[in-house]
Amino acid sequence: MDYYVIDAFTESKFGGNPAGVVIHKDLDEKFMQKFAAEVRFFETAFVKNINNNTFEIKFFTPTNEVELCGHATIAAFKALLDNNDIKENHTYFMKTLAGILPVEVNRSFFLMEQDKPKLGGLFKDYEALANLFSIDKDQIGSKEFHLVPQAASTGLWDIMLPIKTKETLYALKPDFKAIAKYTENNAIGGIHAFTLDCSKGIAESRNFCPLYGINEESATGTSTGALTYYLFKNKVLNDFDKEYTFLQGYSMGRPSTIVAKIVDKRYPTVIVGGNAVILTKGEIY
Template sequence: MLYYVIDAFTDTKFGGNPAGVVIHDDLDEKFMQKFAAEVRFSETAFIKKFNNKMFEIKFFTPTSQVELCGHATIASFKALLDSRDVENNNTYYIKTLAGTLSVTLDQSIIMMEQAEPKLGKVFDDFECLSDLFNIDKSQIESENYNLVPQAASTGLWDIMLPIKTKDALYALNPDFKALAEFSKSNNVGGVHAFTLDTKEGIAESRNFCPLYGIDEEAATGTSNGALTYYLFSNHVLWNFNKEYTFLQGYSMGRPSTIITKLVNKENPRVMVGGNAIIVTKGILY
């Protein structure tokens, strides 16, 4: 079985978000969970090939299985390119706990379809949120748009938390234990804090998911997919089949670039993707 460490959403080693990837024939989930806890990446992906077009991918954090993971999917297809199980300029399908989704490879840029986009509960208790993140509540919302914190999903639920300035975004200092309890009680994975106060890209973000053993992630494809739909629903974005760029990980010293695209105007869906680079490759015994 091949085992990889791959940095996703970057073309530079030690940038982006690292993921473990295992290409296997028949591992059980108990082993997968133990292995994910051993290597301790935010997510490790386990790929099983069904045929030349269909793969099953299971995603594990160090503590639990999750339905979908964007950066680990990007890493998975970088590994499959290396193992010659897939080819450039083709479309493939992955079976996940979030459903069967398409993945397209175009000149080594990997774009994955997200699950059906949804908006959920609005979180208007700014006092509670400001306490969780140790910021002044006046920094929540946006300077130029009427944005409020709200749960959104394109496969995993996160709270989209608008922050007025980049300085305030970088100053977030979560109480991780309290945030994990807050996430669990509200049936979300975590909080995707973002600001539109950026000269590059649409937004810069930070993602916090202590409920699943991940205090902060350098790049989260599903969360930026959900953010794309949230911004579309709030009339910040409106163009279909146009690539949007989102930044993440800069506050962690792991700069990441996530590309998203709105498709199918009649029934909107979101594509998320980017590049990836192999850091190491070996054999899992």
């Protein structure tokens, strides 16, 4: 069995978000969970070939299996390309707990269609949200748009938390225990804090998911997909088939670049993409 460590959503080693990838023929889920806990990446992807263009991919954090993971998907297809299981300039499909989704491989750039985008409930208790990060509640929102914290999903539910300034975004002091309890009580995976106060890209983000053993991630594809749809519904983004750039991980010293676009005016769908770099490759005995 081949095992990879791959940095996703970056063109440089030690940037982006690292993921483990295991290409296997018949591992059971008990082994997958134990292996993910052993290597302790935020997500490890276990990839099994179904036919020439379809792969089953299971995603595990150190503590749980999750329906979908953006950066681990990018890493998985980078590993498949290196292993000669797929070819450049083709579209493939991945069978996940979130459904069967297409992934386009184009000059070593990977574009993945997200699950059906959805918006959930509003979170108007700014005081409670502010207390989770030790900030003033007046810093929640946007200077230019009327943005309210709201649940959104393109595979996993997160709270989209708008922050007015980049300075405040970097100054967040998350209470991970309190965030885990808050998200569990609200049936939400994590909190995706973002600001439009950036000179490069559409938005810069920080993602917190301690409920699933992930305090903070440097790149989250599914959350960026959810943010893209949230910004589209709030009329921040208006163009179809236009690639928007999102930044993440800069405050952690692991800069990540995530590209997203909205396609299909009749049934808006979010596509998320990025590059990946192989750090190491080995075998599991």
